[in-house]
Each structure stands twice: as structure tokens, then as C-alpha cells.
Amino acid sequence: MEQQLITVATFVTPVEADLVRNALAEEGIESYLEGEWTAGMLWHLSNAIGGVKLQVAAADVARAKAILTEIEPEGKLPADDEEAPPTEEEVSPTSRGDATAARAWRAAVIGLFVCPPFLQVYSLFVLTSLAWAGLPLSDRGKRSFYLALAIDVVVVAVACLFIRSVSGS
Numbered sequence: 792m793e794q795q796l797i798t799v800a801t802f803v804t805p806v807e808a809d810l811v812r813n814a815l816a817e818e819g820i821e822s823y824l825e826g827e828w829t830a831g832m833l834w835h836l837s838n839a840i841g842g843v844k845l846q847v848a849a850a851d852v853a854r855a856k857a858i859l860t861e862i863e864p865e866g867k868l869p870a871d872d873e874e875a876p877p878t879e880e881e882v883s884p885t886s887r888g889d890a891t892a893a894r895a896w897r898a899a900v901i902g903l904f905v906c907p908p909f910l911q912v913y914s915l916f917v918l919t920s921l922a923w924a925g926l927p928l929s930d931r932g933k934r935s936f937y938l939a940l941a942i943d944v945v946v947v948a949v950a951c952l953f954i955r956s957v958s959g960s
Contacts (some may be wrong), residue, residue, distance in 0.1 A: 796846040797938030799855045805831040808843040814862055815847070820855050822847045889935075891917060896935040899942040906949035911943040917944070917945060 802808040809850045815822045825844040827934045830837040837843070895917040902910025918940055928936060 792930070795849045797852050798825070798844045798848050799852060800845040800859055800861065801842040802844055802845065803830075803837060804834075805843050811845055811859065811862060815845075815855055815858060818854070818858055819854040820847055820851045820858070822851075822855070842876050843855075885888055886927060886932070888921060888924070888928045889932035890922075891921045891926065892928060892932040892935040895921065896939040898940040902946065903942065907946055911950075914939050915943045915947070 800808075800811060802811070808824050808827065812822050812824060820890065823846045826837075826840045826845055827843050829840055830843045845855075893915045898910045898914040898917065902908075902914060918936060921936065
């Protein structure tokens with residue numbers, strides 16, 4: 792007789808799922824992973840297949856969920872002595888303007904080494920569109936904006952002088 796398997800948890804990566812599967816095995820619960828190979832080899836499809844599903848027999852569902860709760864309780868908040876992980880606002884630019892300024896800065900710096908005048912022209916275009924849009928900038932965004940502008944102006948000026956000297960004018 793075939794036993795019915797029930798999904799008790801879903802994971803993004805096979806590694807996470809395998810760790811939890813091992814914890815269940817230590818407690819004597821046999822479990823199976825569905826989508827492990829697909830998520831491991833075609834990681835970009837993991838979301839499309841619903842991640843890696845940890846499945847147990849119907850008779851073991853209650854015990855498995857209890858063990859999962861012990862491993863990492865849902866909604867766990869850091870204790871007073873633990874430091875909370877940084878929020879997304881603290882890690883990445885908070886506004887569209889800051890993200891645009893960062894993109895112009897990256898283009899200006901990369902343009903120093905790859906296709907010098909061309910990426911600076913792109914960076915100047917991004918900076919111009921940012922200025923016309925009137926998006927607010929944080930201090931970090933302003934710094935990126937002005938540094939990118941300085942690099943772009945210098946590289947474009949040098950490129951113009953080089954073209955002028957080569958053309959003989």
C-alpha cells in the first residue's frame with residue numbers, strides 16, 4: 792500500500808531542505824524532498840516549481856511540525872542581547888533617486904577601464920535624467936551623483952582633446 796506524503800515545509804535551496812531533513816531523520820522521521828534536483832541544477836526555476844518541498848508520511852505530520860517549530864519558530868524575534876539583522880532600507884538605497892545615482896556612479900567607474908568615453912556618456916545621460924526627474928537624494932546619493940559627474944566631465948573632456956589633437960584642428 793502506498794503511503795500518502797504531505798508537504799510540511801518549503802525551502803528555497805536544497806541545502807536548507809537537506810539540513811532540516813537530517814534533523815527529522817535524527818528524530819526517526821523518514822522524509823522526502825520533492826524538487827531537490829530541479830532546484831539544485833536549475834536554480835532559476837526554483838520559484839516556478841514552488842521550491843524544495845519537505846514531505847513526510849501523514850502519520851508523522853504532527854511530530855515533524857513540532858520539530859520544525861523547535862528548529863526555527865515562526866515569527867522568531869531576536870532576544871534583547873541579540874542584534875537584529877539590518878533591514879532592507881539600511882542595506883540598499885532607499886529611493887529611486889539613490890538607485891539611479893548609484894547606477895550612474897557604477898557606469899562612470901567601470902567606464903574608466905572599459906570603453907572609456909562611451910560609458911561616461913551613458914552615465915551623463917543617467918545623471919541628466921535624474922536631474923530632470925527631480926527625485927530626492929540622500930547624502931549618499933548626492934555623493935554618488937557628484938563623483939560620477941566629476942569623472943564623466945574629466946573623461947569626456949580628455950576624449951574631446953584627444954580627438955581634436957588627432958584630427959589636426
